[in-house]
Amino acid sequence: MISNLKKKVVALALVVVAGVVAMGCPPEPAVEEPVIQEGVIISLPSPRHTGEMSVEEAIFRRRSIRNFPDEPLSLQEVSQLLWSAGGKTIDGVTGATRAFPSAGGLYPFEIYLVAGNVAGLADGIYRFGWRDHSIEMIKEGDFREELMVASLRQGFVYQAPVSIVWVGDFDRVRRAYGARGVDRYIMMDVGGAGQNVHLQAEALGLGTVIVGAFHDDPVQRILGTELMPLYIMPVGRR
Numbered sequence: 308m309i310s311n312l313k314k315k316v317v318a319l320a321l322v323v324v325a326g327v328v329a330m331g332c333p334p335e336p337a338v339e340e341p342v343i344q345e346g347v348i349i350s351l352p353s354p355r356h357t358g359e360m361s362v363e364e365a366i367f368r369r370r371s372i373r374n375f376p377d378e379p380l381s382l383q384e385v386s387q388l389l390w391s392a393g394g395k396t397i398d399g400v401t402g403a404t405r406a407f408p409s410a411g412g413l414y415p416f417e418i419y420l421v422a423g424n425v426a427g428l429a430d431g432i433y434r435f436g437w438r439d440h441s442i443e444m445i446k447e448g449d450f451r452e453e454l455m456v457a458s459l460r461q462g463f464v465y466q467a468p469v470s471i472v473w474v475g476d477f478d479r480v481r482r483a484y485g486a487r488g489v490d491r492y493i494m495m496d497v498g499g500a501g502q503n504v505h506l507q508a509e510a511l512g513l514g515t516v517i518v519g520a521f522h523d524d525p526v527q528r529i530l531g532t533e534l535m536p537l538y539i540m541p542v543g544r545r
């Protein structure tokens with residue numbers, strides 16, 4: 308009787324030990340965890356406030372460029388472009404002043420970067436943080452092809468290393484200025500921002516074009532926003 312019990316205890320102990328050994332070894336080959344970058348905020352290099360090209364020359368030379376070589380932009384160039392697209396200039400008495408004029412100082416936009424070929428930056432959708440000159444990753448991956456398809460297949464949207472996209476907060480303008488503000492001011496505001504990027508690209512020796520022909524829904528889905536897309540500006544080398 309006692310020896311039977313002993314046998315059972317030993318057998319049970321062996322099962323337990325075998326289980327522990329099986330759980331502990333041999334070690335599974337290490338699977339590399341993907342690095343989650345979404346939500347990561349990246350400080351951009353400080354933008355320059357002076358340059359070599361005069362404003363007259365930039366206006367004279369500016370034209371729409373629709374052909375980009377497969378060459379990356381630098382983070383410094385991206386920083387400069389985003390600053391011109393809607394970065395901060397000075398902290399004024401009634402709030403920050405930004406790179407483009409805006410009715411009532413509302414600056415009713417979010418600004419997105421669709422990055423597909425920037426040295427040292429993971430491909431992805433980023434939102435520009437104009438207050439501290441940073442970008443926040445919204446989604447990782449190269450979304451340039453999807454953006455090109457949404458832009459009525461305008462191929463240069465896929466070629467360009469980056470696109471800058473402004474989306475408008477129409478409710479904010481409606482609350483301040485009613486229907487007239489929605490009909491006029493928000494579109495006027497984005498015009499100034501787009502011209503800034505045109506001239507800034509020119510001064511950096513880069514090229515760009517304003518794209519207004521696109522389907523709203525897919526662009527909103529790509530960016531992950533409900534705000535209305537207004538301009539897409541692909542930027543690249545000439």
Ligand SMILES: Cc1cc2nc3c(=O)[nH]c(=O)nc-3n(C[C@H](O)[C@H](O)[C@H](O)COP(=O)(O)O)c2cc1C
Pocket residue numbers: 369370371372373461516517518519520521
């Ligand atoms: C509101 C707006 C929307 C535009 N949409 C497009 C577009 O979808 N595709 C394109 O190739 N060019 C587009 N353009 C660029 C114009 O075609 C271009 O500015 C015009 O032909 C004048 O040429 P330039 O910019 O070289 O002076 C757009 C320009 C503006 C202002």
